[in-house]
Amino acid sequence: MIPTYTVNQFRDSFISAKTKKQPFDDEVLETVKKILEDIRTRGDKALQEYTEKFDGYSGDNWEVTKEERKAAWKEVSSEVIESLERAAANINSFHSKQLQQSRMMEMTDDIISGQLFRPIERAGIYVPGGKACYPSTVLMNAIPASLAGVQEIVMVTPVRGGDSIPAVLSVAADIAGVDTIYKIGGSQAIVALAYGTGKIPSVDKIVGPGNAYVAAAKSLVFGDVGIDMIAGPSEVAIIADETATPSFVAADLIAQAEHDEKARSFLFTTSKKLIDETLVELKKQCGELPRKDIAEASLTNEGAIVLVDSVEEAFELVNALAPEHLEIQVENALQHLSKVKNAGSVFIGHYTPEAVGDYFAGPNHVLPTVGTARFSSGLSVDDFVKKTTYVYYSEKALRKAAPYVETLAAKEELDGHARAVKVRLEP
Ligand SMILES: NC(=O)c1ccc[n+]([C@@H]2O[C@H](COP(=O)([O-])OP(=O)(O)OC[C@H]3O[C@@H](n4cnc5c(N)ncnc54)[C@H](O)[C@@H]3O)[C@@H](O)[C@H]2O)c1
Ligand SMILES: N[C@H](CO)Cc1c[nH]c[nH+]1
Ligand SMILES: [Zn+2]
Incomplete structure (x- = not known):
């Protein structure tokens, strides 16, 4: 099972x-380069061929129609609809606090400067569909876009057998404010959204998680x-001490491992006893799992358990790793929050499994992976907003600034720049 x-x-x-780790290898990149060239050259025809080859759907009409979207609501149970709506309310509430207004930074009689906040006009959201069906990812992608004021949200997701997408994805899309859904996936969907194909319109920005082919295309x-x-x-990554419960720790390692054979689950603990008991629990809990094969492969090939000397040493390793998710299952967990330097999202204490964040708590679950939390953040309203700066100078203000601008322009040997100031101030 999971190595130590x-x-x-x-x-x-x-x-x-x-x-x-890299998100994709050279072979995947070469495959995707060919797909990209082909779709840019042959448009819809190539998109149709790749969608048939990789997803088994041979049609050439990818839009989920209004009638299909309406019918989807009848196929989804009221419990699922209520859960989606409650999750959406939490996600909405958390992300609405990220909204910012255009602002003035300075305003005097002579100088005005500030920032205009403007939404992206057209956003494409990718919802993975190869190994599982992710209505939660529809909410996480689309709600921040809706809140930001994106004019058109276009969702793509592959069919999972047959010729339609799961009804629950369509319902989640309605709840989250998605305008159009196309049943295409993988790198071909990313390329189609980027450049347009005739039937698929191009967008300004593409967001959302996906497998190696999706990552390479992005x-x-x-x-x-x-x-x-x-x-x-x-x-x-889980940091745990002797106060952690082995069955909780094992469950959380498995919850991540069941996503993908390549998913990575790590435990850093000060307790040898916790390691021994977690290993027993992992065996037991994996045995009960429908996605047992995926979880076991992930834990065995990509997972790790590390016995550390102290919680501080665990934080040092975690900050160097910069994991997508960090769970802190130690005594007085909240007090350790200040030690976090690099992580996509943090789950604090024994009763905050990452799963509650995946679906319900409010923060986004589209997060930086493979160490990129060192320099980037999870999806937020900011991803859908551009910030344009502006400046106004009166003649008096320009006169005051002129010597400095002219000196710097001269230093850069850009006489035209200096002239643009001088010409305005000549008698
Ligand atoms: N961070 C998040 O928020 C989040 C959420 C959900 C899922 N995920 C991750 O996203 C990933 C989803 O991957 P997935 O595979 O389930 O779904 P996916 O939709 O990303 O990929 C499936 C598509 O890949 C393409 N593909 C498959 N094999 C191919 C090949 N040999 N050549 C070219 N294209 C090929 C196909 O078009 C297929 O439709 C998983 O790693 C999962 O852990 C992340
Ligand atoms: N844990 C995933 C992000 O790494 C998100 C997710 C969606 N559904 C369940 N989990
Ligand atoms: Zn998950």
């Missing part, structure tokens, strides 16, 4: 530059469109 490492072995295997289209991040497989 010493602190040094863990550093060498997971943190050192040489062994650091990296290739970046620049022509905006992206939120290049995400790798899901991750959780």
